[in-house]
Amino acid sequence: MNAQGSRRLLTFRLDQERRQRLKARLAREGRTMSEVVTHGLRQYVQHARFGIGARPAAGALELPERMAARLRELRSSGRSELLSATLAALNEAGWPLRPLADALGVSKQAVQARVRRRAPAGLVVSCEPPPPFPQRRMASEAGLRPHLTIKIDHALRASAHQVAADEGHSLTQVVEGILDRYLRHGMADADQAPRAAAASVPAAASVPARR
Numbered sequence: 001m002n003a004q005g006s007r008r009l010l011t012f013r014l015d016q017e018r019r020q021r022l023k024a025r026l027a028r029e030g031r032t033m034s035e036v037v038t039h040g041l042r043q044y045v046q047h048a049r050f051g052i053g054a055r056p057a058a059g060a061l062e063l064p065e066r067m068a069a070r071l072r073e074l075r076s077s078g079r080s081e082l083l084s085a086t087l088a089a090l091n092e093a094g095w096p097l098r099p100l101a102d103a104l105g106v107s108k109q110a111v112q113a114r115v116r117r118r119a120p121a122g123l124v125v126s127c128e129p130p131p132p133f134p135q136r137r138m139a140s141e142a143g144l145r146p147h148l149t150i151k152i153d154h155a156l157r158a159s160a161h162q163v164a165a166d167e168g169h170s171l172t173q174v175v176e177g178i179l180d181r182y183l184r185h186g187m188a189d190a191d192q193a194p195r196a197a198a199a200s201v202p203a204a205a206s207v208p209a210r211r
Contacts, residue, residue, distance in 0.1 A: 008151070008152060008153075008154040008157055009149050009150070009151060009152070010037070010150055010151075010171075010175070011148070011149045012147070012148060012171075012172040012175050012176070013146065013147055013172065014146070014148045014176075014179070015146075016146065018180075019148065022179060022182070022183060025183060025186070029186065031187075033148070033150055034150040034151055034152065036178065037150060037152065037178055037179070038152055038153070039187070040175075040178030040179075040181070040182070041157075041174070041178065044160055044163065044174060045156065045163055048163040048166075048167075061095075061098075061099050061130055061168025061169060062099050062168075063090075063095065063099045063100065063102070063103040067090075068103035068104075070086070071083065071086065071100070071104055072103070072104060074086060075104060081119070081123065083114065084114040084115070084117045085119040085120075085123050086127065087100055087114045087115050088114070088116075088117070088125075089125040089127040090127045091115045093127045093128065093129040094130050095130050095168075096167060096168040097111050097112055097115070098166055098168050099130075099167075108166070130168070157171075
């Protein structure tokens with residue numbers, strides 16, 4: 001009961017053409033949609049936890065170039081206090097850490113450390129908020145994409161949702177990226193190794209007893 005209670009449903013949209021391609025590949029490899037998405041989300045959360053830069057999903061929130069250029073100029077000119085105050089103001093206005101880090105080419109942890117610094121008295125920086133996100137995809141000519149629902153661990157879903165929000169995109173966009181990578185590359189060799197190894201383990205060899 002506890003195991004069942006820890007699982008929740010994850011619903012996202014997937015166009016028919018991509019769905020058919022995924023169905024065919026999953027059948028060839030003996031996998032399920034839930035298995036691929038779960039594995040991809042675990043990697044996504046793990047990469048974020050250890051500061052490994054994952055590529056932004058399509059439609060991810062990006063800092064406008066003029067704002068990114070301003071941050072880079074502050075950094076290159078050595079105006080550290082103003083840079084920290086500006087980053088803090090942007091974050092306060094609603095900008096997640098990921099697009100700020102991407103604009104400077106640094107880690108989220110480095111941006112977070114600057115955001116937490118106290119700005120000098122009298123130094124006030126006003127910044128415009130980001131556009132609403134997650135940004136919606138344009139509707140296809142075929143109309144709305146049908147929903148697809150899979151079962152997923154509740155804790156994993158919550159963790160992935162938080163990482164996605166921090167990086168400025170939706171969980172649906174993350175899932176789409178996972179499925180697109182699977183369609184292009186399948187599961188990585190390292191991911192397939194455990195299955196292959198398990199399948200290739202021979203029965204225990206009989207060792208002649210010494211007399």
